[in-house]
Structure formats: structure tokens, C-alpha cells
Amino acid sequence: MLVADRYRLHTVIGRGGMGEVWQAQDEVLGRPVAVKVLLNDVADASAEARFRLEAQTSARLNHPNVVGTLDFGTWDGRCFLVMELVDGGSLAAELTGGGPLRADRLAQVAQEAAEGLAAAHEKGIVHRDVKPGNLLSDRHGTIRIADFGIARFVDDPSAGLTTTGQIVGTGLYLAPERAIGTPASSASDMYSLGCVLYQLSVGHPPFEADSPTALLYQHVDAPPVPPHQRGAALPPAFETYLLGLLAKRPEDRPTARETADWFRSGAWRGAPEPLPPEEPGAGPEPHRQWDSGPGRHRGAQQPGGGPARRPNTAGHGPAPAASSASTGPSHLFSPSAQDTGWSTSVHRAASRRPAVRTSARRHFRVLAVLGGAALFVCALLLGMSMF
Numbered sequence: 001m002l003v004a005d006r007y008r009l010h011t012v013i014g015r016g017g018m019g020e021v022w023q024a025q026d027e028v029l030g031r032p033v034a035v036k037v038l039l040n041d042v043a044d045a046s047a048e049a050r051f052r053l054e055a056q057t058s059a060r061l062n063h064p065n066v067v068g069t070l071d072f073g074t075w076d077g078r079c080f081l082v083m084e085l086v087d088g089g090s091l092a093a094e095l096t097g098g099g100p101l102r103a104d105r106l107a108q109v110a111q112e113a114a115e116g117l118a119a120a121h122e123k124g125i126v127h128r129d130v131k132p133g134n135l136l137s138d139r140h141g142t143i144r145i146a147d148f149g150i151a152r153f154v155d156d157p158s159a160g161l162t163t164t165g166q167i168v169g170t171g172l173y174l175a176p177e178r179a180i181g182t183p184a185s186s187a188s189d190m191y192s193l194g195c196v197l198y199q200l201s202v203g204h205p206p207f208e209a210d211s212p213t214a215l216l217y218q219h220v221d222a223p224p225v226p227p228h229q230r231g232a233a234l235p236p237a238f239e240t241y242l243l244g245l246l247a248k249r250p251e252d253r254p255t256a257r258e259t260a261d262w263f264r265s266g267a268w269r270g271a272p273e274p275l276p277p278e279e280p281g282a283g284p285e286p287h288r289q290w291d292s293g294p295g296r297h298r299g300a301q302q303p304g305g306g307p308a309r310r311p312n313t314a315g316h317g318p319a320p321a322a323s324s325a326s327t328g329p330s331h332l333f334s335p336s337a338q339d340t341g342w343s344t345s346v347h348r349a350a351s352r353r354p355a356v357r358t359s360a361r362r363h364f365r366v367l368a369v370l371g372g373a374a375l376f377v378c379a380l381l382l383g384m385s386m387f
Ligand SMILES: Nc1ncnc2c1ncn2[C@@H]1O[C@H](COP(=O)(O)OP(=O)(O)OP(=O)(O)O)[C@@H](O)[C@H]1O
Pocket: 013, 014, 015, 016, 017, 018, 019, 020, 021, 034, 036, 067, 083, 084, 085, 086, 087, 089, 090, 129, 133, 134, 136, 146, 147, 149
């Protein structure tokens, strides 16, 4: 089939919620391309608008780790989007085909995906659907981020919700703040990337559940099991950094730029530094002593200091960790995680936190997740009834 007198469609590569992606040939320029054609059964005005937005959003990005957009148009009543063809498959396929990734491959994935996200975030674009199927690999193994179909600009008030109020994105990778209805931010993409890296290292995403509500609840309130306890063979520094991406509080996660730089520096090969001896009479928020140091980032690990609230982007060591854990209630900490530096330290911090504050925070979280889940289910039903 020849689209727009120019793109000859050969074989279907895959099918998503909105479109069918074809391997094709641009007969004018004589090069292979990928053509995404909007599916007939979703081709209403709003789907066309979203599809057009995907084209316009991705066309603003010109980066080696983002799939390039080449053309967009309407042909025979259907919208189509022409992209660079990425011929190595997705990371979902890589995981299915070869099992969990080795640490060096995973570090490359982390760095390159973060580079692509940094380029988007620098332009104010939030991807909102970072998942293994949207991280493509070319024949040389270079990572290319695809599918800006539900991306939004951060200052777009509709970010995070569709017109029906439905939360968009994939539940397995949904950031806690989005699970409770807060609009997506660049930090939400970093949480999703953390979930993806976790899945690629372990074989399973950090949280799985039988119902959407239970899944959302886990994103909001459950600490991830450290990857090594699920069989991953990651250097300790890598693991702690990965857990930092999964911090419950968006402000505690490293940015895409920091993440890309950290992985490029090779710091992921390192081991966390030993924890400092616990000082008698230390205050109730031990991490503050590191906040005030000369580190590049708020809460960054200082040499000789303890774990920070964010991963140590300077590459000195341990870091951090699930900052959510460092700020959350003590019952959230996995007892089985005590053999890692970060989890030991968060136990110290939690034990000094006033119980009443912990309890209030806990109740707020439970209410928030229940409210968010109810909103999600209602929106889902409403969305289904509309289609
Ligand atoms: N430029 C491309 N080159 C090669 N393969 C691609 C390209 N873009 C998408 N694909 C592949 O095509 C398939 C469908 O992609 P698409 O973006 O339509 O859907 P999805 O991301 O799987 O689902 P959804 O859009 O509903 O989130 C995926 O398997 C993806 O890996």
C-alpha cells in the first residue's frame, strides 16, 4: 500500500492503543521509515487531535536518543505519522528474549534514556508514558525514546488527565503523585524510568497487583524490594541510585540530566561508602546534617557523610535511596532490606520521627490513594462508556 503517494507500507511492526506501526519505505528519498497510522476504530476528532499533538511534540525534539519525526499528514481519511525506523526492537522485547539485562547494558539504557528525557524536559515536554515498549533500541544498541502520544507540556493544565479525567499512562510505571491525581511532571518520568530499569534488572516491575487500586496503592505507599533481593546482580551504587529514582516524593528524585551525567561518569560501578557512625544526640531529621553541606544538590551525600535524600550524582557513593523511605513512616521499610546501606540508614531516621506526624502522614496517604483510585476507576468507566 502506498500512503500519500510516497510511503510504501511493508509489514506491521506493532499495534498500540491509537495506531498501527508499519515498516515502510520512503520512495521519494529512498530510505526505510516507520509509519504510524491512526486506527479506524479510534479515529474520532479527539484521537486525531492527540495524534497530531504527538507529531508536533516529537517534532520539536531533535536528539539522538529520541525517535525523530519526519512527516505527518492525512491520507484517505486517516492520519499518519512518519518516523525514523528503529530496527532493533523495544526493550520489552529485549527483556522477553534474553531475560534481565546485564549491569553494563542497563547502565547504557539508563544513561541514554535519561539523555532523551533530559532533551524533552529541557523543552518543557513530559513524556508521561515511559515503559519498556517505548524504549527502542537500534541495531547498534542505542536507545531511542518513542511514542510521545500522550506527552504534554508541563504548563498544560490538562497534563496528567485526558478530557474525560482519565489518568493516562501505564499503571505499572505510574508515579505516586500521578496515582493520587497530581499532574505529571518531569520527575514523574524519572519515576517511570526507575520502574523500567528495575524491571529490566529483575524481570518484573517493582510493583504488581491484581487490581488497579492495589497497584496505585503500592506506588504511593509501598517501598520497593531492593533489586538484589529479587535476583538482580547490580553494583551497590547502581542499586541505590535506582531506588532513588523510585523515591515517593518527586523532589527527591534525580533529574534526567543528573541521571544521564551520573551514569555517563561510570559511578554506577561503585560501591556505597560505609555509613557514618551514629552521633549521640543527633537531631530527629538526620539527613539535615548532609543537606547543609557543600554538595551540588540539596541533600547530596557528602564525603564521609551518610546517605542523602537523593542519589549521589557526584558519584561518591551510596546514596540514597528511596527518599520516600527516608521520609516515610517506619513501617514502610522492608525489614528484608537491612543488609544494604541505604535501608539501614533510613531505619535510623525513621525511629526518631515523632509517631503522631508519622500517623498523620500515613492517614493522608491512605486517603489520597483511595481518592485517587476512586477517581481513576470512575474515569476509566466513563472513558469506556464513551468508546
Ligand atoms: N519508529 C519506530 N521504529 C520501530 N518500531 C516502532 C517505532 N515506533 C513504534 N514502534 C513499535 O511499534 C509498536 C507499537 O507502537 P505504538 O507507539 O503504536 O504503541 P505502544 O507504545 O505499544 O502502545 P500505546 O501507544 O498504546 O502506548 C511498539 O512495539 C513499538 O516498539
